[in-house]
Amino acid sequence: MKRNFLLLLLSFAMAVSAVAQRYVVTGQAFDGKSRNAVDFASAVLLRTDSSAVAATTTNDDGSFTLQAKEAGHYIVKLSYVGFKPFTRSVELTADKDSINLGTLLMASNDKVLGTATVTATAARVEQKDDTTMFSASAYRVPAGSTLESLIKQLPGVEVSDEGTIKWNGKTVQEFLINGKDFFKGDTKTAMKNLPTELVSKIKAYDKKSDYTEQTGIDDGEETTVLDISTKRELNESWVSNIDVAYGNHDRYSARFFGTRFTDNTRVTAFGSMNNTNDRGFGGPRGFGGGGGGLTAKKDAGLDFSWENGKAKREAGRLQLGGFMLYNHSSSDVINKSNSETFLTSGSSSSFANSLSQTGSHSTNVMARLRLEWNPDSMTNINFQPRYNYSESHNSGNSMSATFNNNPYDIENMTSPLDSIFAKNAAQRNPELYAMMVNTNKRLSMGDSKSHSVSANVNLVRRLSSNGRNISLRASGGYTKSENHSYAISSITYNKEGKAKSFLNQYSTTPGRNYNYSVRLGYVEPLGKNWFGEVRYQYSYKYNKSDRSRYNLNELASLYGKDDYKDITESDALLGSETNYPVLGTLPTTNKVLNYVRDLNNSQYATYKYTDHTATVGIRYNTSAIRFNAGVDFNPEHTNMAYNRPSQVDTVVTRDVFNVSPQIRFRYKFSKTNQLDIRYRGSSSQPSMTDLLAVVDDSNPLSISMGNPGLKPSWNNTIRVNYNGYNPTRQQGIMGGFDITQTRNSISNRMVYDETTGVRYLRPENINGNWNGRGMFMFNSAMGKDKLFNINTFTSLSYDNAVGYVSNMQSGRTTAANSYNLFALASTTAVNKDYNYYNSIFNQATSQKNTTRTIGVDENLNISYRKTWFDVSLLGKLNYQHARATVQDNANMDTWNFAYGASANFNFDFGLSLSTDIRMNSRRGYTDASMNSNELLWNAQIAQSFLKNKAATLSIQFYDILHKQSNVSRSLTATQRIDSWNNAINSYFMVHFIYKLNIFPGGSSKKGTDQDGDRPGPPDMRGPGGMPMRPMGPPPGGGGMR
Secondary structure (H helix, E strand, O other): HHHHHHHHHHHHHHHHHHOOEEEEEEEEEEOOOOOOEEEEEEEEEEEEOOOOOEEOOOOOOEEEEEEEOOOOOEEEEEEEEOOEEEEEEEOOOOOOOOEEEEEEEEOOOOOOOOOOOOOOOOEEEEOOOOOEEHHHHOOOOOOOEEEEHHHHOOEEEOOOOOEEEEOOOOOOEEEEOOOOEEEOOOHHHHHHEEEHHHHHEEEEEEOOHHHHHOOOOOOOOOOOEEEEEEEEHEEEEEEEEEEEEEEHOOOOEEEEEEEOOOOOOOEEEEEEEEEOOOOOOOOOOOOOOOOOOOEEEEEEEEEEEEEEEOOOOOOEEEEEEEEEEEEEEEEEEEEEEEEOOOOOOOOEEEEEEEEEEEEHHHEEEEEEEEEEEEEOOOEEEEEEEEEEEEEEEEEEEEEEEEEEOOOOOOOOOOOOHHHHHOOOHHHHHHHHHEEEEEEEEEEEEEEEEEEEEEEEEEEEEEEEOOOEEEEEEEEEEEEEEEEEEEEEEEEOOOOOOOOOEEEEEEEEEEEEEEEEEEEEEEEEEEOEEEEEEEEEEEEEEEEEEEEEEHHHHHHHHOOHHHOOOOOOOOHHHHHHHOOOOOOOOOOOOOOHHHHOOOOOOOOOEEEEEEEEEEEEEEEEEEOOOEEEEEEEEEEEEEEEEEEEEOOOOEEEEEEEEEEEEEEEEOOOOOOOEEEEEEEEEEEEEOOOOHOOOOOEEEOOOOEOOOOOOOOOEEEEEEEEEEEEOOOOOOOOEEEEEEEEEEEOEEEEOOOOOOOOOEEEEEEEEEEOOOEEEEEEEEEEOOOOOOOOOEEEEEEEEEEEEEEEEEOOOOOOEOOOOOEEEHHHOOOOEEEHHHHHHHHHHHOOEEEEEEEEEEEEEEEEEEEEOOOEEEEEEEEEEEEEEEEOOHHHHEEEEEEEEEEEEEEEEEEEEEEEEEEEEEEEEEEEEOOOOOOOEEEEEEEEEEEEEOOOOEEEEEEEOOOOOOOOOOEEEOOOEEEEEEEEEOOOOEEEEEEEEEEEEEEOOOOOOOOOOOOOOOOOOOOOHHHHHHOOOOOOOOOOOOOOO
């Protein structure tokens, strides 16, 4: 009986084992030419009838693992852009349930820099761990395009008309090339200058700080980056690209880009100049046009990286990199706007119209250096010095008018500004003149200059192999700046008894600040997969900020008086409304200038800020789970010596204690599916000057004051994100949401004087501000040969914006002082001190207004591609639905939508055609001229010739139908603004492009398509969260069948 029971138990165990048995195939994919690992390659296990059993993507070291549920004959298939498909037959049996294929060498199928070479089945989007990867060959761009044309097509990536790049809602702050910094912190250089034909793939991820990469301690200082991998053929080669162009309206453009890659170095130089707002051709554009204003730019730069070839963490490893960048721009911007400021319930809003023209010139010079050294295998030292220089000059003129009713309600009213500034406006348009509150004509000019130098050094020492480490970081910086501004304004009030105001003002603002900090961190293993971390940082900041303001118009009234005999007749003209000298003219001597120093609005401040931050955290790392939580304890001490000559001369100290928790949880369902949840709480303090009982009335139409009763704000932020990818279907999804809530947020409360149009501003705490955004991205290849592709990116946002809406009406008196505020507003007989302006807020009618705005954004793209052409259909939608609790005038619905198509054709004899056409529509704008339909059509024809098609001649047509306009809307709890800017819209350009590419014979040891030491976010699963990477050359053997 016992024997039978044992036999039965054994049989049952064997049956369970058979059911639970998994058949496994492993291997490593390597480039057969360079012998480098091929990461992100698609690995599929197929039955003999070609049906898929399992699929995955290769790791950074080229490894993959495929599992089957039953024994049988299978086919392993590897594929990747630029390689010929690799297949290997395998047989799995009960006795041989695990097969290691070893090293599998994939044969290259790339054509060097070929613009027409396309892999039709290349996956557009792939996901692995924290990294989203885009294959450049899966997107076609017009001949001669730069990176901008490609980036604009990537699913989940948004590029604004101003050039801001967002990936999954996060702003991209840096570009990398093959994992190395590329003009660090300057995204426009890569976007506008890097030719797309150099790009193999683009990786998007959140790059950890240097401190986190070396220690595994998540300090929360992540940087969202796009990492460009170049084509492997570029290794050991010189690649250059020259593009010169000229068009109608005297438009011109010239660009040079040259780079050299070797196993251990990269040198890149570029230069460009244009007067087309840096506008590129190709890729879907936003709802705006060619950017605000007319801009001419000149840029030049040099970027380099070098390493001595030793493996990561190998003793003696040395890396050096950096860049120098020069930018100069000149712009001419015309802006027209109409705005509505929401007042209390039952009161009419305040309306304003303005027209301004501004010209500016700016120059910036930046230099960065990065030195990284491993004196031994346990120590890493990183040193980064930086230098910045900038200067700018600007001048402008503007005219504006404020109304108590909407001027567009007047029949046939198209331009309120032209009507109100016309001669005899009161007689010609009495209805408009009756609702006018004030008008303002203004001239302005200014210049600024700034120098700054800074550096930081990081040292990390691993104390053992189990994750114990200690780290030290020190940083410091110094900045010196100076600003000058000049302004002449003439303000007319439509209130009886209110005198016209003429101001000629000059301000100078020198500044000087320096800072330094030291941070020490320690990680201790607590047990299996658990690590504790402590960190302490000391920071000190010094800031000297002075502002001297002078009312030059007062010289006219002082001229001729006995106490001011130094004032000359030419000085007195600075106060003449009709005969003043050229803007920027100053009095003959400094003594005369000091006669009219504005003691009420000049300020002199010295800040000394000391900060201590102690962090305690814990981490848990496994192959599937990464969890970290920590708390920052942050005592701060601030000392400010503040002098405003006619108001206050004081020394203020502030001591606060902040506690900031942060939690992050990441769960990896598989190599291509991951959930990421993070929370962070933080406190922000009001500025020291906002806490002072002082008033700034240098602008008579906008008077601001401090508020000693301000409280600190508390911010809660939560972000949830899921990424998934199916390699077999070439199908990717991204979903997530983020919510930000602020308690005691600081908002400017405004009280509006409806008789003069004067706005009084005071910062106040308010509760109720929060916003959230949900996002969903879906991308999938379709059809048997994956020739179709559909991509949708949907965003749903909600903004709960809270603010105070206030106004005061004539005749209101203060209980405390028993005087009529509006009577005082038209006279200087009363000393208008802080208490006076404070009483305005105490007596004004104010209500808390909540504006709830729902936003919907949708980007849909359906494409079909063959070897020589592709066609795409696109749809874009932006809808805003706003409702306010107090002011019905704030309720509005705005629609921006577009639909159209684009196509690219590439022929073997070098001819290429590109075109896109779409209808842009807008609805819901107050100004009827902004509600429009615009049919936009752009096209390019290009012909390549000479040997290897080295030369290309193209002609580009922008806005062929002359329909583009440039309007926008912004909405808050207290204001709505509709604006128009001048821009470069309709024109054509003839381009000549020449590519000089010098390739050496033979092949290099490693291709630059590999990512070197920075293939993506660091693998935090090693001891103590330390990044781990395979070292040494790939194993030999293997082959291709």
